[in-house]
Amino acid sequence: MNGTKYEHDEDAAAALRQTSLRVTKQRIAVLDAVRDHPHADTETVIRSVRESLPAVSHQAVYDSLHTLTEVGLVRCIQPSGSVARYERRIGDNHHHLVCRSCNLIVDVDCTIGQAPCLTPSHDAGFVIEQAEVTFWGLCPDCAHVGVQAAGDSQPSVV
């Protein structure tokens, strides 16, 4: 049943042990699922987890994702119009490209270097912890389709 996954299990278990959280099958499976499906929504995580643990409740996945987000083992992103999505790549404050047409999400490195990697023109007195950048546009595939399909059905740049 759990033969060829030692690496994953060990990575996830080790990460959990470094927190004060208990090491449970469910949390390990959630961590693996998020690693294997970058930017997955909760539904996808549930399906993936159930491949190895068919009986997990959706609530366990919701709880795990929340808890793991709180301790910083996963990061939750939520581009406008999207449900919550999760990723395992953390700590480097990278950003995202989102395709307006097919909703593909791709990582991009932080524009300048370390968080916060940008400074607003005036900060209104805020103590700024993080700058989150989302680049909206068209992925290579969708951009080509737009060009091929007549050219002027795709309106102007914002």
Next chain:
Amino acid sequence: MNGTKYEHDEDAAAALRQTSLRVTKQRIAVLDAVRDHPHADTETVIRSVRESLPAVSHQAVYDSLHTLTEVGLVRCIQPSGSVARYERRIGDNHHHLVCRSCNLIVDVDCTIGQAPCLTPSHDAGFVIEQAEVTFWGLCPDCAHVGVQAAGDSQPSVV
């Protein structure tokens, strides 16, 4: 009933006439509500609209907000963990400061100048239309409370 609001009504009506949309009481009231409550969520817009038009349905407000967003008279933003919020300031691609503690949202001018005002380090072949920046942190009030209240209950910077 509608005595002292000529300025607002005229602004909103004029904006609507410049589109191909019909000029209706409901849409004017929605435009005024969004102007009077920057970054308001739909619930707030509904309450505000009902001050002048008690009988509007929530569906009319949802429809209006969608339609007005489509034609570009309002802009919809959705910081992670928040419901949809709307603003009347459009066309300048400004960005937002969001307080992690009280959810206050404040506008900041575009960091460099025109959209897209940032360029990712590598674009993965995307055609980029817009860069959306959200600065997360603590507003002046919440930052002060954090400092006063013992200093180490408020954890580290991300």
Next chain:
DNA sequence: AACCTTTCCTTGACTGATTCAAAAGAACCA
């Protein structure tokens, strides 16, 4: 001004993501 067409609003039900709460179960410390 009356009419007609098209677009818009109201009504009421519904969906889908997420959350709540209580009880059963599993992890970890002694």
Next chain:
DNA sequence: TGGTTCTTTTGAATCAGTCAAGGAAAGGTT
């Protein structure tokens, strides 16, 4: 191993947002 505490299951509930059909209003036409 035994007990305590933290997790998971179960089942129901909430909340933002959507769907669909009929009635109403806007704005052009006569």
